[in-house]
Amino acid sequence: MGLSVGYVIRRIAMFLVVIWVAATINFIIPRLVPGDPIQTMLAHMAQTERIENAAAITQELRATYGLDAPIQEQYARYILNSFRFDFGLSLNQFPTKVGDLVLRAMPWTIGLLATTTLLSFGLGTLMGALLVWRGTPRWAQVMLTPFTFFAAVPYFLLAVVFLYLFAYVWKILPTGGVATAGAKAEWTLAYVGDVLQHFILPAAAMALAGLGNWMLGIRGMMVTTIGADYLNLAYAKGLTDRRIFFRYALRNAMLPQVTSLVIALGHIVSGAILIEVIFTLPGIGNLLYRSIGFLDYPMIQGITFVLVVSVAFSVLLLDLFYPRLDPRITYTRK
Amino acid sequence: MNTDAVLRINNLHVHYQTPQGAVKAVDEVNLFVGRGERFGFVGESGCGKTTTALAILQMIQYPGKIVAGEILLEGKNLVELNAEEMRRTRWREVSLIPQGAMSSLNPVMRIKDQIADAILTHEGRSARTGLNQRIEDLLVTVGLQRPVAQMFPHELSGGMKQRVCVAMAIALKPKLIIADEPTSALDVVVQRIVTQTLIEVQERIGASLILIGHDMGLQAQIVHRLAIMYGGHLVEMATVKKIFQAPQHPYTQVLIGSVPSPKTKKSPFALPGLPPALLNPPPGCVFHPRCAKALEMCRTQVPPLHEIQAAHFVACHLYR
Ligand SMILES: Nc1ncnc2c1ncn2[C@@H]1O[C@H](COP(=O)(O)OP(=O)(O)O)[C@@H](O)[C@H]1O
Ligand SMILES: [Mg+2]
Numbered sequence: 001m002g003l004s005v006g007y008v009i010r011r012i013a014m015f016l017v018v019i020w021v022a023a024t025i026n027f028i029i030p031r032l033v034p035g036d037p038i039q040t041m042l043a044h045m046a047q048t049e050r051i052e053n054a055a056a057i058t059q060e061l062r063a064t065y066g067l068d069a070p071i072q073e074q075y076a077r078y079i080l081n082s083f084r085f086d087f088g089l090s091l092n093q094f095p096t097k098v099g100d101l102v103l104r105a106m107p108w109t110i111g112l113l114a115t116t117t118l119l120s121f122g123l124g125t126l127m128g129a130l131l132v133w134r135g136t137p138r139w140a141q142v143m144l145t146p147f148t149f150f151a152a153v154p155y156f157l158l159a160v161v162f163l164y165l166f167a168y169v170w171k172i173l174p175t176g177g178v179a180t181a182g183a184k185a186e187w188t189l190a191y192v193g194d195v196l197q198h199f200i201l202p203a204a205a206m207a208l209a210g211l212g213n214w215m216l217g218i219r220g221m222m223v224t225t226i227g228a229d230y231l232n233l234a235y236a237k238g239l240t241d242r243r244i245f246f247r248y249a250l251r252n253a254m255l256p257q258v259t260s261l262v263i264a265l266g267h268i269v270s271g272a273i274l275i276e277v278i279f280t281l282p283g284i285g286n287l288l289y290r291s292i293g294f295l296d297y298p299m300i301q302g303i304t305f306v307l308v309v310s311v312a313f314s315v316l317l318l319d320l321f322y323p324r325l326d327p328r329i330t331y332t333r334k
Numbered sequence: 335m336n337t338d339a340v341l342r343i344n345n346l347h348v349h350y351q352t353p354q355g356a357v358k359a360v361d362e363v364n365l366f367v368g369r370g371e372r373f374g375f376v377g378e379s380g381c382g383k384t385t386t387a388l389a390i391l392q393m394i395q396y397p398g399k400i401v402a403g404e405i406l407l408e409g410k411n412l413v414e415l416n417a418e419e420m421r422r423t424r425w426r427e428v429s430l431i432p433q434g435a436m437s438s439l440n441p442v443m444r445i446k447d448q449i450a451d452a453i454l455t456h457e458g459r460s461a462r463t464g465l466n467q468r469i470e471d472l473l474v475t476v477g478l479q480r481p482v483a484q485m486f487p488h489e490l491s492g493g494m495k496q497r498v499c500v501a502m503a504i505a506l507k508p509k510l511i512i513a514d515e516p517t518s519a520l521d522v523v524v525q526r527i528v529t530q531t532l533i534e535v536q537e538r539i540g541a542s543l544i545l546i547g548h549d550m551g552l553q554a555q556i557v558h559r560l561a562i563m564y565g566g567h568l569v570e571m572a573t574v575k576k577i578f579q580a581p582q583h584p585y586t587q588v589l590i591g592s593v594p595s596p597k598t599k600k601s602p603f604a605l606p607g608l609p610p611a612l613l614n615p616p617p618g619c620v621f622h623p624r625c626a627k628a629l630e631m632c633r634t635q636v637p638p639l640h641e642i643q644a645a646h647f648v649a650c651h652l653y654r
């Protein structure tokens with residue numbers, strides 16, 4: 001189809017350039033910020049223990065973090081390490097590796113947010129499309145309409161309301177965390193059930209808040225598509241209503257939605273911050289939040305890098321797969 | 335052509351309910367189309383041609399509504415069918431070559447899938463065997479190459495898309511094909527070739543054809559019989575020969591006079607005034623405000639369609 005080998009190579013090269021630029025910015029920014037992270041670290045240490053030979057410790061820490069090498073060497077090593085996903089040690093949870101912490105947090109974030117994003121995309125797109133489909137029964141349209149209201153409600157507000165009602169007032173769902181305190185993390189039905197129960201509220205808040213946006217997005221596109229000539233011909237062909245809805249109307253109307261979905265998936269990590277903080281979930285968002293509070297530079301850099309990579313990677317996937325969705329898009333040079 | 339009618343429309347009225355009132359897009363239309371006949375349907379833009387075509391397919395969209403009338407397809411009244419019965423009738427018995435062929439194909443589906451859709455919906459799974467061959471054969475029939483089956487609409491030219499629409503329309507060998515200005519978006523050369531193809535395949539499958547258009551000259555070379563529509567009314571219906579040799583309705587006479595001809599060097603279209611507003615049509619004959627021969631009664635009484643000679647129908651008070 002529309003893809004040429006040359007295009008794919010160029011596009012992947014572009015992806016690598018974006019990552020390189022991100023790593024470079026990551027390298028430069030902390031060096032522009034006033035203040036010395038080693039001194040900050042020492043100051044933190046000094047609060048808990050007596051520091052005898054500050055100069056020696058400073059020297060040692062500089063060596064540990066490679067800050068004593070010439071700047072070019074620091075840069076080269078930094079870029080190389082970035083591509084190997086090695087951001088050194090966390091300052092906050094010294095001496096754990098940033099990479100390990102990020103990897104540990106990642107599954108929670110992806111598990112919760114990727115699922116809810118896909119869920120609300122699927123449901124919202126279908127519901128929004130049915131909202132304006134003329135084959136939809138009147139009662140169903142009436143039932144669907146209120147859900148668009150959630151487009152106006154921020155997810156964190158919804159989260160707080162849910163938390164208040166279900167966890168404090170009715171006490172039927174847990175207030176936060178990923179599992180009941182003390183539960184052993186293992187692949188047993190009980191543990192998985194426990195985790196899922198903890199996910200209900202944050203997932204419901206995220207999915208419901210997203211739902212309205214997807215509904216509004218598809219509704220507008222659907223109205224345009226319903227008026228298209230090819231839909232009229234589909235009716236004239238005597239196709240079933242269901243087939244026309246899925247293969248002719250929704251299939252075309254959802255093309256712009258897919259772009260939005262991919263971008264939303266790329267932003268999962270940054271979108272996770274508030275929900276993870278509210279529900280004290282040990283995901284990337286929460287990790288970033290705590291790292292910022294502690295000025296944990298290696299941690300912040302590591303997470304920022306993950307953010308950039310995930311957005312860039314989503315866009316790369318979109319660019320590579322979009323011609324399959326919309327054959328009118330071609331990347332072959334004529 | 336013989337006289338047994340495939341399609342018979344009796345007293346058809348279609349209104350579009352607008353906030354300002356009812357737009358009488360089709361008003362008291364009576365006609366019949368014979369088996370294997372090519373029936374031309376002409377009139378200026380907005381006179382109700384498409385609405386009539388959509389009424390036959392029971393595809394009038396809100397706020398439109400068939401307020402009265404019968405549409406008999408081989409004796410079966412389509413107006414009375416329920417939605418599911420009508421869906422099964424569409425394409426299998428009446429197919430459509432749409433007005434906007436450029437944009438009538440689904441942009442994200444391969445040509446073969448769009449044709450297969452129609453075939454499989456009506457013939458069921460059993461049609462799967464040999465389906466690809468059948469689709470390619472259809473494309474060849476309308477002068478396209480086999481690989482077109484694998485293509486997407488945007489890879490085709492306007493003429494090719496129109497041919498695909500023709501191939502699709504004959505896929506189920508319907509009794510009646512309605513072609514709504516099938517070539518008006520094409521350039522003149524392509525227009526002739528596509529029209530020629532349309533006639534060939536129509537004759538091959540023995541279907542009747544309603545050809546909607548506004549070009550009297552083009553129609554004259556193609557169809558057997560013509561109906562002239564004006565302001566939602568059918569004003570004259572007869573064989574092409576009669577219409578051109580002895581047009582009876584004053585509006586038809588103006589139309590015939592407007593067909594450019596190097597011999598007569600007539601100036602085209604010398605009709606004063608504007609087409610009628612169908613929201614508030616003039617009382618009496620819709621054409622009377624623009625008619626040079628209008629009588630007093632034309633202002634008050636609607637002239638019914640009347641057979642003034644054998645098989646020559648005119649709706650005009652001059653011939654009562
Ligand atoms: N959806 C609609 N709402 C209101 N009026 C309409 C609608 N569709 C068509 N009409 C009116 O019906 C009349 C006939 O239209 P149409 O059948 O498309 O004419 P034609 O095909 O001969 O150009 C026109 O006057 C047009 O304004
Ligand atoms: Mg029309």
